[in-house]
């Protein structure tokens with residue numbers, strides 16, 4: 001019988017791609033979402049890609065009774081937890097909102113999951129590493145104090161998971177630390193749907209290319225990097241989603257070597273903002289209106305992953321080129337524009 005995986009926040013950008021990959025890998029999936037930061041577009045896209053409708057539960061993980069009902073209604077073997085707020089700037093302006101939502105939802109989930117003996121995969125972030133001189137970062141690289149409440153919720157949730165699996169031997173946990181997820185599903189039926197002005201680079205690029213934004217600002221060209229712009233590890237969203245399938249399989253097949261495991265999910269390849277912009281223009285044959293602007297407060301100069309542990313233990317590796325990924329991002333933007 002197929003194992004059933006609960007995907008909290010399963011209608012969002014990463015959750016929708018993970019749902020597709022899980023179902024295509026033979027898992028049953030229950031999608032749970034409160035649609036606070038997304039509409040039904042991506043869920044409908046998921047159904048179109050799959051040709052079936054994974055059960056959708058509209059609920060808030062801050063509501064413990066709702067989480068209990070969910071686990072009573074479905075026989076859940078593992079959980080992947082995405083349901084959280086994710087805007088760095090907003091978290092600085094509204095810390096209570098962020099701490100309450102991101103911590104309470106995770107605590108409720110863990111409370112019920114541990115009663116049911118259900119393993120938990122937590123969506124963490126490379127943001128936990130902060131600014132570091134030693135690159136690439138491995139899972140052993142020290143975490144730096146968080147620079148935003150959002151980043152702090154990722155660190156705290158990692159710690160909650162670590163402490164919980166230690167205290168409750170019936171459950172195990174995995175934290176995946178994502179680098180910069182970009183792109184869209186090759187079908188162009190699901191992708192990122194930022195609300196308002198995008199904070200992240202790639203949606204800003206695609207919206208500028210389609211004419212929704214006038215000009216892309218490249219934040220800073222005086223960093224100590226080869227071309228003066230920041231370097232990141234941009235990971236294709238489908239590659240990222242596949243890492244979840246590998247991690248869930250490891251959990252459910254009893255292959256975990258420790259009760260709590262952490263994996264970097266990145267390519268191991270640094271790309272500068274300028275390189276990314278040039279690659280976007282080249283692969284898609286479009287001219288982008290861009291200018292240099294002052295540094296954005298809070299940005300780190302450079303960060304990229306050492307993904308060796310995920311390669312070896314999860315049997316996972318990023319496969320898509322940045323050109324393929326940028327082509328998928330552009331196809332998605334055009335799909336949104338009805339082209």
Ligand code: WQD
Pocket residue numbers: 086087088125127179180181199200201202204216217218219220230231232273296299
């Ligand atoms: C990438 C690079 C910018 C916009 C953030 C969060 C992180 C994670 C992913 C998730 C930087 C530059 C950007 C623009 C630019 N969060 N840039 N002009 O900051 O690496 O990571 O998103 O939920 O926690 O901090 O990603 O895409 O915002 O920026 O020049 O208009 O692009 O300065 O160097 P970042 P990003």
